[in-house]
Amino acid sequence: MNPIYQISLLTCLIFSIILFAGLLYACIVFYQEKERRAGFRALLLALLLPPIYLITWHYNWEVVALILTADLLITGILFFIPFGNKKNITDDFPQTQIDERDIMFSRNELKENTERYDEYYSKNPDKLKLDNEFRKEPGLTAEKSIFFNELAYKAANASFYTVDQFHQAVDGDINPTKSSISKSELSKFIKDWSRKLGALKVGITELKDYHFYSHKGRGNEYGDPIKSNHSHAIAFTVEMNQEMVAAAPQSSIVMESAQQYLEAGRIAVQLAQFVRSLGFSARAHIDGNYQIVCPLVARDAGLGEIGRMGLLMTPKEGPRVRLGVVTTEFKLDTDKRTKDNAMLDFCLQCKKCAEVCPSKSISFDDPKLVNGIKRWQINSESCFTYWCKAGTDCGRCMACCPYSHPNNLLHNFIRLGIKKSALFRILAVHLDDFFYGRKPKSADLPGWIPKNEKAQK
Ligand code: SF4
Numbered sequence: 001m002n003p004i005y006q007i008s009l010l011t012c013l014i015f016s017i018i019l020f021a022g023l024l025y026a027c028i029v030f031y032q033e034k035e036r037r038a039g040f041r042a043l044l045l046a047l048l049l050p051p052i053y054l055i056t057w058h059y060n061w062e063v064v065a066l067i068l069t070a071d072l073l074i075t076g077i078l079f080f081i082p083f084g085n086k087k088n089i090t091d092d093f094p095q096t097q098i099d100e101r102d103i104m105f106s107r108n109e110l111k112e113n114t115e116r117y118d119e120y121y122s123k124n125p126d127k128l129k130l131d132n133e134f135r136k137e138p139g140l141t142a143e144k145s146i147f148f149n150e151l152a153y154k155a156a157n158a159s160f161y162t163v164d165q166f167h168q169a170v171d172g173d174i175n176p177t178k179s180s181i182s183k184s185e186l187s188k189f190i191k192d193w194s195r196k197l198g199a200l201k202v203g204i205t206e207l208k209d210y211h212f213y214s215h216k217g218r219g220n221e222y223g224d225p226i227k228s229n230h231s232h233a234i235a236f237t238v239e240m241n242q243e244m245v246a247a248a249p250q251s252s253i254v255m256e257s258a259q260q261y262l263e264a265g266r267i268a269v270q271l272a273q274f275v276r277s278l279g280f281s282a283r284a285h286i287d288g289n290y291q292i293v294c295p296l297v298a299r300d301a302g303l304g305e306i307g308r309m310g311l312l313m314t315p316k317e318g319p320r321v322r323l324g325v326v327t328t329e330f331k332l333d334t335d336k337r338t339k340d341n342a343m344l345d346f347c348l349q350c351k352k353c354a355e356v357c358p359s360k361s362i363s364f365d366d367p368k369l370v371n372g373i374k375r376w377q378i379n380s381e382s383c384f385t386y387w388c389k390a391g392t393d394c395g396r397c398m399a400c401c402p403y404s405h406p407n408n409l410l411h412n413f414i415r416l417g418i419k420k421s422a423l424f425r426i427l428a429v430h431l432d433d434f435f436y437g438r439k440p441k442s443a444d445l446p447g448w449i450p451k452n453e454k455a456q457k
């Protein structure tokens, strides 16, 4: 027999075994992740696809074997040879600073018949009508909200309460005796210790004006211009539990968000105290008490990109993280950011978050010019209004994002293809839809949380 036919037939045999093993492995992983639909579909493919190659080998169909092998080769080359990473899908440097008074959390704290309320809406009359919409709803963790769950809401509030206790510790006295530690030694120690404390990924960046809010929007310093002599920032992520997120927008999401804000806050407060004890000013930026815009700082510290849903998307956990930041005057070693155009290109095509968003707050369009730069911007008013209706911080977009799948061999293999090839990115969007559905249903709440929502999903 012609050696090319022999090689083709052998390739069919070997590929049928690899394909069967791969799909069976995917099936097991999906079932472990409680993704029954994806598991069933992987099993179906494992039973249907490999036999095509096995039968070809068994019956010596030489020409078919040659076609299948050529197809495998071309597909392999197209899917894993790096090409097609588009440039400048979004711009990197915001032209203006954000005023913290404009963000929804600050506007939510404005109370009618107060000086702050009157002043804010007299300067921003266009926002009054929009904000009256969320004020009509029960509110976050409120009893009359859709996903009311007494235990879960009280647990979330206990975590938020504990984060609040850290507010007094975000800044403090500086040791008058400065340490002579080198910047490389301190940078390395901070990163290693942060991971030991529970951070997932840590990066360091030099601070730019656009990282800082222009004015404080919450607390006693409301309205004060932000002033800081800090030149560097340590940014880190903490992981949100996959099972708690998968049930979003039910009550587990707000429990998990609050818990991870607390974790990020604890680590940030410890790090800032540590740097001050070495004789250098440092401030922790934690939930409800920020001077900086965390996603921008984390992006520039090399931790990810800001995608369609407006959250930081990390390479391995996607948006399923919370962020902590510490700023300091100490000039630490910085990390070099390499813009991940493949991730942004995937966002350009995927649009799953826009599809599943219950309040239609995420755009299906390409990035647009906002304040002089090209970016995606969600409708934060309609998103927040849904939160106040649901009683949770929703998180449906985060739960369904293909990048949010767990950090394991199966999903990392797909992420590698996404990073390498434009064609693979197109395929990956369809694969995610095939296995999980274009609009996946919310998972059940973890078994240990009593299910007393008034409405489900
Ligand atoms: S769901 Fe898709 S479009 Fe939305 S952020 Fe994730 S990858 Fe981007």
Ligand code: SF4
Pocket (backbone or CB within 6 Å): 309, 356, 357, 358, 359, 360, 361, 362, 378, 382, 383, 384, 386, 387, 393, 394, 395, 396, 397, 398
């Ligand atoms: S959190 Fe919910 S409402 Fe807000 S953008 Fe995401 S999916 Fe939409």
